[in-house]
Amino acid sequence: MAGGENKSRQSRLAFLGTLASGLAHEIKNPLSAMSVNLQMLREELDAQGSPREQRMLKRVGVLEREVARLEEILDGFLRFARGYKLEPVRQSANALLREVVEFWAAKAHAAGVDVQLVLEPDLPDVLIDANYVKQALLNLLNNAFDALTQRPAAEKSGREQVLVCSRRAKDGVEVLVIDNGPGIPVDARPQIFDPYFSTKAGGSGLGLPTARRILEELGGALSFDSELGRGTSFRLLLRTAPPPAPPPGDVPPPPG
Ligand SMILES: Nc1ncnc2c1ncn2[C@@H]1O[C@H](COP(=O)(O)OP(=O)(O)OP(=O)(O)O)[C@@H](O)[C@H]1O
Ligand SMILES: [Mg+2]
Structure with missing residues:
Protein backbone atom coordinates (compact mmCIF):
# COMPACT_ATOMS: atom_id res chain seq x y z
CA MET A 1 0.00 0.00 0.00
CA GLY A 83 19.52 14.85 -14.20
CA TYR A 84 23.07 13.89 -15.01
CA LYS A 85 24.71 11.36 -17.25
CA LEU A 86 27.29 10.11 -14.82
CA GLU A 87 30.17 7.97 -16.02
CA PRO A 88 31.69 6.48 -12.90
CA VAL A 89 35.24 5.18 -13.02
CA ARG A 90 37.42 3.87 -10.21
CA GLN A 91 39.77 6.38 -8.74
CA SER A 92 41.46 7.62 -5.61
CA ALA A 93 39.26 9.89 -3.49
CA ASN A 94 42.35 11.47 -1.93
CA ALA A 95 43.80 12.45 -5.32
CA LEU A 96 40.54 14.15 -6.24
CA LEU A 97 40.32 15.92 -2.87
CA ARG A 98 43.88 17.18 -3.19
CA GLU A 99 43.18 18.57 -6.64
CA VAL A 100 39.89 20.28 -5.75
CA VAL A 101 40.93 21.66 -2.38
CA GLU A 102 44.29 22.97 -3.61
CA PHE A 103 42.57 24.77 -6.46
CA TRP A 104 39.89 26.21 -4.18
CA ALA A 105 42.23 27.17 -1.32
CA ALA A 106 43.60 30.13 -3.29
CA LYS A 107 40.22 31.85 -3.09
CA ALA A 108 39.85 30.97 0.61
CA HIS A 109 43.32 32.23 1.51
CA ALA A 110 42.68 35.50 -0.29
CA ALA A 111 39.69 36.03 2.04
CA GLY A 112 41.67 35.11 5.16
CA VAL A 113 40.16 31.62 5.52
CA ASP A 114 42.52 28.86 6.61
CA VAL A 115 42.20 25.53 4.77
CA GLN A 116 43.33 22.17 6.14
CA LEU A 117 43.37 18.86 4.31
CA VAL A 118 43.69 15.71 6.41
CA LEU A 119 43.67 12.55 4.31
CA GLU A 120 43.72 9.01 5.61
CA PRO A 121 46.39 7.11 3.67
CA ASP A 122 45.82 3.89 1.73
CA LEU A 123 42.10 4.28 1.21
CA PRO A 124 40.38 1.94 -1.24
CA ASP A 125 39.53 3.41 -4.65
CA VAL A 126 36.02 4.77 -5.10
CA LEU A 127 33.66 4.56 -8.06
CA ILE A 128 32.88 8.14 -9.10
CA ASP A 129 32.49 10.54 -11.99
CA ALA A 130 35.23 12.99 -11.06
CA ASN A 131 33.77 15.99 -12.88
CA TYR A 132 30.49 15.77 -11.02
CA VAL A 133 31.97 14.94 -7.62
CA LYS A 134 34.25 17.97 -8.07
CA GLN A 135 31.16 20.07 -8.65
CA ALA A 136 29.52 18.67 -5.50
CA LEU A 137 32.65 19.36 -3.45
CA LEU A 138 32.94 22.89 -4.78
CA ASN A 139 29.31 23.56 -3.87
CA LEU A 140 30.06 22.50 -0.29
CA LEU A 141 33.33 24.40 -0.10
CA ASN A 142 31.69 27.54 -1.46
CA ASN A 143 28.90 27.24 1.10
CA ALA A 144 31.50 26.99 3.86
CA PHE A 145 33.25 30.01 2.38
CA ASP A 146 30.02 32.03 2.34
CA ALA A 147 29.18 30.97 5.91
CA LEU A 148 32.61 32.15 7.07
CA THR A 149 32.91 35.34 5.09
CA GLN A 150 29.37 36.68 4.72
CA ARG A 151 28.90 37.66 8.33
CA PRO A 152 29.34 40.94 10.15
CA ALA A 153 33.00 41.66 10.97
CA ALA A 154 32.11 41.79 14.68
CA GLU A 155 31.03 38.14 14.57
CA LYS A 156 34.21 36.89 12.94
CA SER A 157 36.79 35.24 15.13
CA GLY A 158 39.73 35.83 12.79
CA ARG A 159 40.27 32.07 12.86
CA GLU A 160 37.92 31.15 10.04
CA GLN A 161 38.73 27.64 8.99
CA VAL A 162 37.67 24.94 6.58
CA LEU A 163 38.79 21.40 7.25
CA VAL A 164 38.46 18.66 4.66
CA CYS A 165 39.16 15.08 5.72
CA SER A 166 38.82 11.64 4.28
CA ARG A 167 38.54 8.37 6.14
CA ARG A 168 37.53 4.80 5.65
CA ALA A 169 33.83 4.07 6.20
CA LYS A 170 31.83 0.87 6.22
CA ASP A 171 30.89 0.81 2.52
CA GLY A 172 33.27 3.31 1.12
CA VAL A 173 35.17 6.47 1.80
CA GLU A 174 33.76 9.26 3.89
CA VAL A 175 34.67 12.86 3.18
CA LEU A 176 33.96 15.62 5.68
CA VAL A 177 33.80 19.30 4.78
CA ILE A 178 33.81 21.18 8.06
CA ASP A 179 33.63 24.90 8.74
CA ASN A 180 33.71 26.79 12.01
CA GLY A 181 31.09 29.29 10.84
CA PRO A 182 27.81 30.31 12.47
CA GLY A 183 26.03 26.99 11.91
CA ILE A 184 22.72 26.47 10.12
CA PRO A 185 19.68 27.97 11.89
CA VAL A 186 17.50 25.20 13.32
CA ASP A 187 14.42 26.22 11.35
CA ALA A 188 16.39 26.20 8.07
CA ARG A 189 17.78 22.68 8.58
CA PRO A 190 14.81 20.74 7.18
CA GLN A 191 14.91 22.86 4.02
CA ILE A 192 18.53 23.18 2.98
CA PHE A 193 18.30 20.34 0.46
CA ASP A 194 15.11 21.72 -1.11
CA PRO A 195 15.65 23.14 -4.60
CA TYR A 196 15.62 26.97 -4.49
CA PHE A 197 15.92 27.24 -0.72
CA SER A 198 18.51 29.93 -0.08
CA THR A 199 19.19 32.46 2.65
CA LYS A 200 21.63 34.37 0.45
CA ALA A 201 20.97 37.40 -1.70
CA GLY A 202 21.48 36.06 -5.20
CA GLY A 203 21.78 32.42 -4.06
CA SER A 204 20.25 29.90 -6.47
CA GLY A 205 19.45 27.37 -3.76
CA LEU A 206 20.51 24.61 -6.14
CA GLY A 207 23.98 24.00 -4.68
CA LEU A 208 23.05 21.43 -2.03
CA PRO A 209 20.25 19.61 -3.90
CA THR A 210 22.65 19.26 -6.85
CA ALA A 211 25.43 17.91 -4.64
CA ARG A 212 23.10 15.42 -2.95
CA ARG A 213 21.69 14.27 -6.25
CA ILE A 214 25.17 13.63 -7.69
CA LEU A 215 26.24 11.60 -4.66
CA GLU A 216 23.04 9.59 -4.55
CA GLU A 217 23.26 8.79 -8.25
CA LEU A 218 26.69 7.34 -7.47
CA GLY A 219 25.18 5.16 -4.74
CA GLY A 220 26.59 7.42 -2.01
CA ALA A 221 24.99 9.97 0.28
CA LEU A 222 25.24 13.50 1.62
CA SER A 223 24.27 14.49 5.15
CA PHE A 224 25.20 17.19 7.64
CA ASP A 225 25.57 18.15 11.24
CA SER A 226 25.46 21.70 12.49
CA GLU A 227 25.78 23.48 15.77
CA LEU A 228 24.89 27.14 16.23
CA GLY A 229 27.92 29.28 16.91
CA ARG A 230 30.31 26.37 16.29
CA GLY A 231 30.01 25.37 12.70
CA THR A 232 28.76 22.89 10.17
CA SER A 233 30.04 19.64 8.83
CA PHE A 234 28.87 17.98 5.62
CA ARG A 235 29.54 14.27 5.20
CA LEU A 236 29.86 12.73 1.76
CA LEU A 237 29.85 8.99 1.32
CA LEU A 238 31.60 7.69 -1.80
CA ARG A 239 31.18 4.04 -2.67
CA THR A 240 34.18 1.78 -2.86
CA ALA A 241 34.96 0.41 -6.32
CA PRO A 242 34.76 -3.38 -6.67
CA PRO A 243 38.21 -5.01 -6.83
CA PRO A 244 39.65 -4.85 -10.35
CA ALA A 245 39.13 -7.95 -12.48
CA PRO A 246 42.42 -9.88 -12.81
CA PRO A 247 44.08 -9.50 -16.23
CA PRO A 248 43.19 -12.43 -18.54
CA GLY A 249 46.60 -14.11 -18.15
CA ASP A 250 46.20 -14.25 -14.37
CA VAL A 251 43.14 -16.50 -14.33
CA PRO A 252 43.99 -19.40 -12.05
CA PRO A 253 43.79 -22.79 -13.72
CA PRO A 254 40.61 -24.75 -12.93
CA PRO A 255 41.06 -26.98 -9.90
CA GLY A 256 41.87 -30.68 -10.45
N1 LIG B 1 28.21 25.54 5.65
C1 LIG B 1 27.07 26.19 5.85
N2 LIG B 1 26.89 26.99 6.93
C2 LIG B 1 25.73 27.63 7.14
N3 LIG B 1 24.66 27.57 6.30
C3 LIG B 1 24.78 26.79 5.22
C4 LIG B 1 25.97 26.07 4.93
N4 LIG B 1 25.76 25.38 3.78
C5 LIG B 1 24.53 25.66 3.38
N5 LIG B 1 23.91 26.52 4.21
C6 LIG B 1 22.53 27.03 4.09
O1 LIG B 1 21.84 26.25 3.13
C7 LIG B 1 21.27 27.09 2.12
C8 LIG B 1 21.19 26.33 0.80
O2 LIG B 1 22.50 26.10 0.27
P1 LIG B 1 22.68 25.90 -1.31
O3 LIG B 1 24.11 25.65 -1.57
O4 LIG B 1 21.70 24.89 -1.79
O5 LIG B 1 22.21 27.29 -1.92
P2 LIG B 1 22.95 28.72 -1.79
O6 LIG B 1 24.35 28.51 -1.30
O7 LIG B 1 22.08 29.60 -0.99
O8 LIG B 1 22.96 29.23 -3.29
P3 LIG B 1 24.14 28.90 -4.35
O9 LIG B 1 24.63 27.52 -4.03
O10 LIG B 1 23.49 29.04 -5.67
O11 LIG B 1 25.18 29.94 -4.11
C9 LIG B 1 22.16 28.32 2.12
O12 LIG B 1 21.48 29.45 1.61
C10 LIG B 1 22.48 28.47 3.62
O13 LIG B 1 21.42 29.09 4.29
MG1 LIG C 1 25.58 27.06 -2.23
Missing part, protein backbone atom coordinates in the same frame (compact mmCIF):
# COMPACT_ATOMS: atom_id res chain seq x y z
CA ALA A 2 2.62 2.47 1.13
CA GLY A 3 4.81 1.32 -1.75
CA GLY A 4 1.94 1.96 -4.19
CA GLU A 5 1.39 5.46 -2.81
CA ASN A 6 5.06 6.11 -3.09
CA LYS A 7 5.02 4.96 -6.71
CA SER A 8 2.09 7.16 -7.64
CA ARG A 9 3.72 10.10 -5.86
CA GLN A 10 6.91 9.45 -7.78
CA SER A 11 5.17 9.24 -11.12
CA ARG A 12 3.26 12.45 -10.31
CA LEU A 13 6.54 14.16 -9.49
CA ALA A 14 8.11 12.86 -12.69
CA PHE A 15 5.13 14.17 -14.64
CA LEU A 16 5.40 17.59 -13.00
CA GLY A 17 9.11 17.58 -13.76
CA THR A 18 8.44 16.91 -17.45
CA LEU A 19 5.80 19.61 -17.50
CA ALA A 20 8.07 22.14 -15.82
CA SER A 21 10.98 21.34 -18.16
CA GLY A 22 8.68 21.76 -21.15
CA LEU A 23 7.53 25.11 -19.80
CA ALA A 24 11.11 26.22 -19.16
CA HIS A 25 12.04 25.36 -22.76
CA GLU A 26 9.04 27.29 -24.08
CA ILE A 27 10.09 30.36 -22.09
CA LYS A 28 13.64 30.23 -23.41
CA ASN A 29 12.74 31.11 -27.02
CA PRO A 30 10.84 34.34 -26.35
CA LEU A 31 13.53 35.29 -23.85
CA SER A 32 16.28 34.99 -26.40
CA ALA A 33 14.17 37.03 -28.86
CA MET A 34 13.91 39.70 -26.16
CA SER A 35 17.61 39.63 -25.58
CA VAL A 36 18.40 40.01 -29.31
CA ASN A 37 15.95 42.90 -29.64
CA LEU A 38 17.32 44.66 -26.61
CA GLN A 39 20.77 44.35 -28.12
CA MET A 40 19.50 45.99 -31.35
CA LEU A 41 17.78 48.73 -29.39
CA ARG A 42 21.02 49.39 -27.53
CA GLU A 43 22.87 49.74 -30.84
CA GLU A 44 20.34 52.32 -32.07
CA LEU A 45 20.64 54.45 -28.98
CA ASP A 46 23.53 56.82 -28.59
CA ALA A 47 25.30 56.88 -25.23
CA GLN A 48 26.32 60.50 -25.95
CA GLY A 49 22.82 61.35 -27.23
CA SER A 50 20.00 63.42 -25.75
CA PRO A 51 19.05 62.98 -22.05
CA ARG A 52 15.98 61.10 -23.28
CA GLU A 53 18.14 58.66 -25.24
CA GLN A 54 20.40 58.19 -22.25
CA ARG A 55 17.43 57.42 -20.04
CA MET A 56 16.22 54.88 -22.55
CA LEU A 57 19.65 53.26 -22.62
CA LYS A 58 19.57 52.90 -18.87
CA ARG A 59 16.22 51.15 -19.04
CA VAL A 60 17.52 48.87 -21.79
CA GLY A 61 20.33 47.97 -19.40
CA VAL A 62 17.88 47.07 -16.63
CA LEU A 63 15.86 44.92 -19.01
CA GLU A 64 18.99 43.18 -20.30
CA ARG A 65 20.07 42.29 -16.79
CA GLU A 66 16.64 40.92 -15.90
CA VAL A 67 16.49 38.87 -19.09
CA ALA A 68 19.97 37.48 -18.36
CA ARG A 69 18.85 36.58 -14.85
CA LEU A 70 15.78 34.75 -16.14
CA GLU A 71 17.95 32.86 -18.62
CA GLU A 72 20.27 31.84 -15.81
CA ILE A 73 17.38 30.63 -13.65
CA LEU A 74 16.01 28.58 -16.53
CA ASP A 75 19.39 27.06 -17.35
CA GLY A 76 19.93 26.12 -13.71
CA PHE A 77 16.49 24.57 -13.54
CA LEU A 78 16.91 22.61 -16.77
CA ARG A 79 20.33 21.30 -15.72
CA PHE A 80 18.89 20.16 -12.40
CA ALA A 81 15.65 18.73 -13.82
CA ARG A 82 17.38 16.84 -16.62
Whole structure:
Protein backbone atom coordinates (compact mmCIF):
# COMPACT_ATOMS: atom_id res chain seq x y z
CA MET A 1 0.00 0.00 0.00
CA ALA A 2 2.62 2.47 1.13
CA GLY A 3 4.81 1.32 -1.75
CA GLY A 4 1.94 1.96 -4.19
CA GLU A 5 1.39 5.46 -2.81
CA ASN A 6 5.06 6.11 -3.09
CA LYS A 7 5.02 4.96 -6.71
CA SER A 8 2.09 7.16 -7.64
CA ARG A 9 3.72 10.10 -5.86
CA GLN A 10 6.91 9.45 -7.78
CA SER A 11 5.17 9.24 -11.12
CA ARG A 12 3.26 12.45 -10.31
CA LEU A 13 6.54 14.16 -9.49
CA ALA A 14 8.11 12.86 -12.69
CA PHE A 15 5.13 14.17 -14.64
CA LEU A 16 5.40 17.59 -13.00
CA GLY A 17 9.11 17.58 -13.76
CA THR A 18 8.44 16.91 -17.45
CA LEU A 19 5.80 19.61 -17.50
CA ALA A 20 8.07 22.14 -15.82
CA SER A 21 10.98 21.34 -18.16
CA GLY A 22 8.68 21.76 -21.15
CA LEU A 23 7.53 25.11 -19.80
CA ALA A 24 11.11 26.22 -19.16
CA HIS A 25 12.04 25.36 -22.76
CA GLU A 26 9.04 27.29 -24.08
CA ILE A 27 10.09 30.36 -22.09
CA LYS A 28 13.64 30.23 -23.41
CA ASN A 29 12.74 31.11 -27.02
CA PRO A 30 10.84 34.34 -26.35
CA LEU A 31 13.53 35.29 -23.85
CA SER A 32 16.28 34.99 -26.40
CA ALA A 33 14.17 37.03 -28.86
CA MET A 34 13.91 39.70 -26.16
CA SER A 35 17.61 39.63 -25.58
CA VAL A 36 18.40 40.01 -29.31
CA ASN A 37 15.95 42.90 -29.64
CA LEU A 38 17.32 44.66 -26.61
CA GLN A 39 20.77 44.35 -28.12
CA MET A 40 19.50 45.99 -31.35
CA LEU A 41 17.78 48.73 -29.39
CA ARG A 42 21.02 49.39 -27.53
CA GLU A 43 22.87 49.74 -30.84
CA GLU A 44 20.34 52.32 -32.07
CA LEU A 45 20.64 54.45 -28.98
CA ASP A 46 23.53 56.82 -28.59
CA ALA A 47 25.30 56.88 -25.23
CA GLN A 48 26.32 60.50 -25.95
CA GLY A 49 22.82 61.35 -27.23
CA SER A 50 20.00 63.42 -25.75
CA PRO A 51 19.05 62.98 -22.05
CA ARG A 52 15.98 61.10 -23.28
CA GLU A 53 18.14 58.66 -25.24
CA GLN A 54 20.40 58.19 -22.25
CA ARG A 55 17.43 57.42 -20.04
CA MET A 56 16.22 54.88 -22.55
CA LEU A 57 19.65 53.26 -22.62
CA LYS A 58 19.57 52.90 -18.87
CA ARG A 59 16.22 51.15 -19.04
CA VAL A 60 17.52 48.87 -21.79
CA GLY A 61 20.33 47.97 -19.40
CA VAL A 62 17.88 47.07 -16.63
CA LEU A 63 15.86 44.92 -19.01
CA GLU A 64 18.99 43.18 -20.30
CA ARG A 65 20.07 42.29 -16.79
CA GLU A 66 16.64 40.92 -15.90
CA VAL A 67 16.49 38.87 -19.09
CA ALA A 68 19.97 37.48 -18.36
CA ARG A 69 18.85 36.58 -14.85
CA LEU A 70 15.78 34.75 -16.14
CA GLU A 71 17.95 32.86 -18.62
CA GLU A 72 20.27 31.84 -15.81
CA ILE A 73 17.38 30.63 -13.65
CA LEU A 74 16.01 28.58 -16.53
CA ASP A 75 19.39 27.06 -17.35
CA GLY A 76 19.93 26.12 -13.71
CA PHE A 77 16.49 24.57 -13.54
CA LEU A 78 16.91 22.61 -16.77
CA ARG A 79 20.33 21.30 -15.72
CA PHE A 80 18.89 20.16 -12.40
CA ALA A 81 15.65 18.73 -13.82
CA ARG A 82 17.38 16.84 -16.62
CA GLY A 83 19.52 14.85 -14.20
CA TYR A 84 23.07 13.89 -15.01
CA LYS A 85 24.71 11.36 -17.25
CA LEU A 86 27.29 10.11 -14.82
CA GLU A 87 30.17 7.97 -16.02
CA PRO A 88 31.69 6.48 -12.90
CA VAL A 89 35.24 5.18 -13.02
CA ARG A 90 37.42 3.87 -10.21
CA GLN A 91 39.77 6.38 -8.74
CA SER A 92 41.46 7.62 -5.61
CA ALA A 93 39.26 9.89 -3.49
CA ASN A 94 42.35 11.47 -1.93
CA ALA A 95 43.80 12.45 -5.32
CA LEU A 96 40.54 14.15 -6.24
CA LEU A 97 40.32 15.92 -2.87
CA ARG A 98 43.88 17.18 -3.19
CA GLU A 99 43.18 18.57 -6.64
CA VAL A 100 39.89 20.28 -5.75
CA VAL A 101 40.93 21.66 -2.38
CA GLU A 102 44.29 22.97 -3.61
CA PHE A 103 42.57 24.77 -6.46
CA TRP A 104 39.89 26.21 -4.18
CA ALA A 105 42.23 27.17 -1.32
CA ALA A 106 43.60 30.13 -3.29
CA LYS A 107 40.22 31.85 -3.09
CA ALA A 108 39.85 30.97 0.61
CA HIS A 109 43.32 32.23 1.51
CA ALA A 110 42.68 35.50 -0.29
CA ALA A 111 39.69 36.03 2.04
CA GLY A 112 41.67 35.11 5.16
CA VAL A 113 40.16 31.62 5.52
CA ASP A 114 42.52 28.86 6.61
CA VAL A 115 42.20 25.53 4.77
CA GLN A 116 43.33 22.17 6.14
CA LEU A 117 43.37 18.86 4.31
CA VAL A 118 43.69 15.71 6.41
CA LEU A 119 43.67 12.55 4.31
CA GLU A 120 43.72 9.01 5.61
CA PRO A 121 46.39 7.11 3.67
CA ASP A 122 45.82 3.89 1.73
CA LEU A 123 42.10 4.28 1.21
CA PRO A 124 40.38 1.94 -1.24
CA ASP A 125 39.53 3.41 -4.65
CA VAL A 126 36.02 4.77 -5.10
CA LEU A 127 33.66 4.56 -8.06
CA ILE A 128 32.88 8.14 -9.10
CA ASP A 129 32.49 10.54 -11.99
CA ALA A 130 35.23 12.99 -11.06
CA ASN A 131 33.77 15.99 -12.88
CA TYR A 132 30.49 15.77 -11.02
CA VAL A 133 31.97 14.94 -7.62
CA LYS A 134 34.25 17.97 -8.07
CA GLN A 135 31.16 20.07 -8.65
CA ALA A 136 29.52 18.67 -5.50
CA LEU A 137 32.65 19.36 -3.45
CA LEU A 138 32.94 22.89 -4.78
CA ASN A 139 29.31 23.56 -3.87
CA LEU A 140 30.06 22.50 -0.29
CA LEU A 141 33.33 24.40 -0.10
CA ASN A 142 31.69 27.54 -1.46
CA ASN A 143 28.90 27.24 1.10
CA ALA A 144 31.50 26.99 3.86
CA PHE A 145 33.25 30.01 2.38
CA ASP A 146 30.02 32.03 2.34
CA ALA A 147 29.18 30.97 5.91
CA LEU A 148 32.61 32.15 7.07
CA THR A 149 32.91 35.34 5.09
CA GLN A 150 29.37 36.68 4.72
CA ARG A 151 28.90 37.66 8.33
CA PRO A 152 29.34 40.94 10.15
CA ALA A 153 33.00 41.66 10.97
CA ALA A 154 32.11 41.79 14.68
CA GLU A 155 31.03 38.14 14.57
CA LYS A 156 34.21 36.89 12.94
CA SER A 157 36.79 35.24 15.13
CA GLY A 158 39.73 35.83 12.79
CA ARG A 159 40.27 32.07 12.86
CA GLU A 160 37.92 31.15 10.04
CA GLN A 161 38.73 27.64 8.99
CA VAL A 162 37.67 24.94 6.58
CA LEU A 163 38.79 21.40 7.25
CA VAL A 164 38.46 18.66 4.66
CA CYS A 165 39.16 15.08 5.72
CA SER A 166 38.82 11.64 4.28
CA ARG A 167 38.54 8.37 6.14
CA ARG A 168 37.53 4.80 5.65
CA ALA A 169 33.83 4.07 6.20
CA LYS A 170 31.83 0.87 6.22
CA ASP A 171 30.89 0.81 2.52
CA GLY A 172 33.27 3.31 1.12
CA VAL A 173 35.17 6.47 1.80
CA GLU A 174 33.76 9.26 3.89
CA VAL A 175 34.67 12.86 3.18
CA LEU A 176 33.96 15.62 5.68
CA VAL A 177 33.80 19.30 4.78
CA ILE A 178 33.81 21.18 8.06
CA ASP A 179 33.63 24.90 8.74
CA ASN A 180 33.71 26.79 12.01
CA GLY A 181 31.09 29.29 10.84
CA PRO A 182 27.81 30.31 12.47
CA GLY A 183 26.03 26.99 11.91
CA ILE A 184 22.72 26.47 10.12
CA PRO A 185 19.68 27.97 11.89
CA VAL A 186 17.50 25.20 13.32
CA ASP A 187 14.42 26.22 11.35
CA ALA A 188 16.39 26.20 8.07
CA ARG A 189 17.78 22.68 8.58
CA PRO A 190 14.81 20.74 7.18
CA GLN A 191 14.91 22.86 4.02
CA ILE A 192 18.53 23.18 2.98
CA PHE A 193 18.30 20.34 0.46
CA ASP A 194 15.11 21.72 -1.11
CA PRO A 195 15.65 23.14 -4.60
CA TYR A 196 15.62 26.97 -4.49
CA PHE A 197 15.92 27.24 -0.72
CA SER A 198 18.51 29.93 -0.08
CA THR A 199 19.19 32.46 2.65
CA LYS A 200 21.63 34.37 0.45
CA ALA A 201 20.97 37.40 -1.70
CA GLY A 202 21.48 36.06 -5.20
CA GLY A 203 21.78 32.42 -4.06
CA SER A 204 20.25 29.90 -6.47
CA GLY A 205 19.45 27.37 -3.76
CA LEU A 206 20.51 24.61 -6.14
CA GLY A 207 23.98 24.00 -4.68
CA LEU A 208 23.05 21.43 -2.03
CA PRO A 209 20.25 19.61 -3.90
CA THR A 210 22.65 19.26 -6.85
CA ALA A 211 25.43 17.91 -4.64
CA ARG A 212 23.10 15.42 -2.95
CA ARG A 213 21.69 14.27 -6.25
CA ILE A 214 25.17 13.63 -7.69
CA LEU A 215 26.24 11.60 -4.66
CA GLU A 216 23.04 9.59 -4.55
CA GLU A 217 23.26 8.79 -8.25
CA LEU A 218 26.69 7.34 -7.47
CA GLY A 219 25.18 5.16 -4.74
CA GLY A 220 26.59 7.42 -2.01
CA ALA A 221 24.99 9.97 0.28
CA LEU A 222 25.24 13.50 1.62
CA SER A 223 24.27 14.49 5.15
CA PHE A 224 25.20 17.19 7.64
CA ASP A 225 25.57 18.15 11.24
CA SER A 226 25.46 21.70 12.49
CA GLU A 227 25.78 23.48 15.77
CA LEU A 228 24.89 27.14 16.23
CA GLY A 229 27.92 29.28 16.91
CA ARG A 230 30.31 26.37 16.29
CA GLY A 231 30.01 25.37 12.70
CA THR A 232 28.76 22.89 10.17
CA SER A 233 30.04 19.64 8.83
CA PHE A 234 28.87 17.98 5.62
CA ARG A 235 29.54 14.27 5.20
CA LEU A 236 29.86 12.73 1.76
CA LEU A 237 29.85 8.99 1.32
CA LEU A 238 31.60 7.69 -1.80
CA ARG A 239 31.18 4.04 -2.67
CA THR A 240 34.18 1.78 -2.86
CA ALA A 241 34.96 0.41 -6.32
CA PRO A 242 34.76 -3.38 -6.67
CA PRO A 243 38.21 -5.01 -6.83
CA PRO A 244 39.65 -4.85 -10.35
CA ALA A 245 39.13 -7.95 -12.48
CA PRO A 246 42.42 -9.88 -12.81
CA PRO A 247 44.08 -9.50 -16.23
CA PRO A 248 43.19 -12.43 -18.54
CA GLY A 249 46.60 -14.11 -18.15
CA ASP A 250 46.20 -14.25 -14.37
CA VAL A 251 43.14 -16.50 -14.33
CA PRO A 252 43.99 -19.40 -12.05
CA PRO A 253 43.79 -22.79 -13.72
CA PRO A 254 40.61 -24.75 -12.93
CA PRO A 255 41.06 -26.98 -9.90
CA GLY A 256 41.87 -30.68 -10.45
N1 LIG B 1 28.21 25.54 5.65
C1 LIG B 1 27.07 26.19 5.85
N2 LIG B 1 26.89 26.99 6.93
C2 LIG B 1 25.73 27.63 7.14
N3 LIG B 1 24.66 27.57 6.30
C3 LIG B 1 24.78 26.79 5.22
C4 LIG B 1 25.97 26.07 4.93
N4 LIG B 1 25.76 25.38 3.78
C5 LIG B 1 24.53 25.66 3.38
N5 LIG B 1 23.91 26.52 4.21
C6 LIG B 1 22.53 27.03 4.09
O1 LIG B 1 21.84 26.25 3.13
C7 LIG B 1 21.27 27.09 2.12
C8 LIG B 1 21.19 26.33 0.80
O2 LIG B 1 22.50 26.10 0.27
P1 LIG B 1 22.68 25.90 -1.31
O3 LIG B 1 24.11 25.65 -1.57
O4 LIG B 1 21.70 24.89 -1.79
O5 LIG B 1 22.21 27.29 -1.92
P2 LIG B 1 22.95 28.72 -1.79
O6 LIG B 1 24.35 28.51 -1.30
O7 LIG B 1 22.08 29.60 -0.99
O8 LIG B 1 22.96 29.23 -3.29
P3 LIG B 1 24.14 28.90 -4.35
O9 LIG B 1 24.63 27.52 -4.03
O10 LIG B 1 23.49 29.04 -5.67
O11 LIG B 1 25.18 29.94 -4.11
C9 LIG B 1 22.16 28.32 2.12
O12 LIG B 1 21.48 29.45 1.61
C10 LIG B 1 22.48 28.47 3.62
O13 LIG B 1 21.42 29.09 4.29
MG1 LIG C 1 25.58 27.06 -2.23
